[in-house]
Amino acid sequence: MIIDGKQVAAQVRAEVAAAVKELEARGRTPGLTVVRVGDDPASAVYVRGKRKACEEVGIRSVEHHLPATTSQAELLALVRQLNADPSVDGILVQLPLPKGLDESEILDAIDPGKDVDGFHPLNVGALCLGKPAPRPCTPHGVMRLLAEAGCDPKGKRALVIGRSHIVGKPMALMLLEKHATVTIAHSRTADLAAEVARADIVVAAIGKAEMIRGEWVKPGAVVIDVGMNRKPDGKLCGDVEYAAAAERAAAITPVPGGVGPMTIAMLLVNTVELARTRT
Numbered sequence: 454m455i456i457d458g459k460q461v462a463a464q465v466r467a468e469v470a471a472a473v474k475e476l477e478a479r480g481r482t483p484g485l486t487v488v489r490v491g492d493d494p495a496s497a498v499y500v501r502g503k504r505k506a507c508e509e510v511g512i513r514s515v516e517h518h519l520p521a522t523t524s525q526a527e528l529l530a531l532v533r534q535l536n537a538d539p540s541v542d543g544i545l546v547q548l549p550l551p552k553g554l555d556e557s558e559i560l561d562a563i564d565p566g567k568d569v570d571g572f573h574p575l576n577v578g579a580l581c582l583g584k585p586a587p588r589p590c591t592p593h594g595v596m597r598l599l600a601e602a603g604c605d606p607k608g609k610r611a612l613v614i615g616r617s618h619i620v621g622k623p624m625a626l627m628l629l630e631k632h633a634t635v636t637i638a639h640s641r642t643a644d645l646a647a648e649v650a651r652a653d654i655v656v657a658a659i660g661k662a663e664m665i666r667g668e669w670v671k672p673g674a675v676v677i678d679v680g681m682n683r684k685p686d687g688k689l690c691g692d693v694e695y696a697a698a699a700e701r702a703a704a705i706t707p708v709p710g711g712v713g714p715m716t717i718a719m720l721l722v723n724t725v726e727l728a729r730t731r732t
């Protein structure tokens with residue numbers, strides 16, 4: 454089975470549009486503000502996608518596009534200004550930031566009540582403790598894809614490959630919350646093939662083109678590919694050898710059209726949730 458992220462994302466967007474209508478009936482239009490610094494072409498594409506998705510579901514979106522020469526102090530000042538602005542429900546600083554800017558200090562400065570990405574230490578702590586808080590969009594989207602594929606993580610061996618703050622670590626916590634037995638693999642893992650071979654659920658988020666060999670996948674496993682890599686021929690591919698893995702997996706996400714569209718859909722979910730909380 455191919456897990457169609459575009460289709461699930463469309464379903465999520467329809468749910469968000471209905472939730473926005475309800476809020477509007479109460480005189481409240483949710484608002485997302487995106488901060489983009491510099492001219493990274495991929496970031497420009499993602500931010501455009503975020504704004505278009507907001508527009509489609511009725512979320513008000515504003516973009517602050519700052520030059521790559523922006524200083525740490527200037528960026529911090531903008532974040533603080535947005536924190537104080539009552540018309541802003543969600544603040545998102547598009548990553549990566551240009552070299553020289555301290556990403557962690559910027560993310561920590563976002564009001565945790567407006568942290569639509571769920572990257573603030575307080576929200577990460579809340580996730581750790583199983584308390585309600587905005588969940589990082591990509592792993593949040595993966596959980597929805599698993600549910601749509603009929604995969605309940607309870608009691609299953611889940612392998613998360615990658616330990617980033619944005620995907621790997623929160624992913625592991627969300628799977629743990631759903632009672633999976635979770636392993637996190639990374640660049641120093643001794644025998645990755647053996648880890649993959651015993652996993653019922655594999656979430657690959659390492660950023661290395663087709664590094665996870667199809668033949669490693671346990672027959673009947675569910676494979677979620679978070680990777681997005683550009684091949685020399687210009688085509689996109691994931692972290693998993695798709696065709697070979699699809700022969701063994703019970704369900705698998707493609708790249709593109711798998712996890713990517715869910716990242717934007719769950720951002721909309723988080724924005725509406727923050728607006729509700731602040732109402």
Ligand SMILES: Nc1nc2c(c(=O)[nH]1)N[C@@H](CN(C=O)c1ccc(C(=O)N[C@@H](CCC(=O)O)C(=O)O)cc1)CN2
Nearest residue numbers: 499546547548549570590591709710711712713714716
């Ligand atoms: N502040 C944040 N920055 C970044 C995040 C994030 O969640 N918050 N995630 C990524 C980039 N990202 C969203 O920002 C993102 C990545 C990929 C996609 C997507 O839809 N991909 C498509 C393919 C797109 C293409 O053809 O190039 C797919 O997989 O089908 C959406 C959003 C890093 N930064």
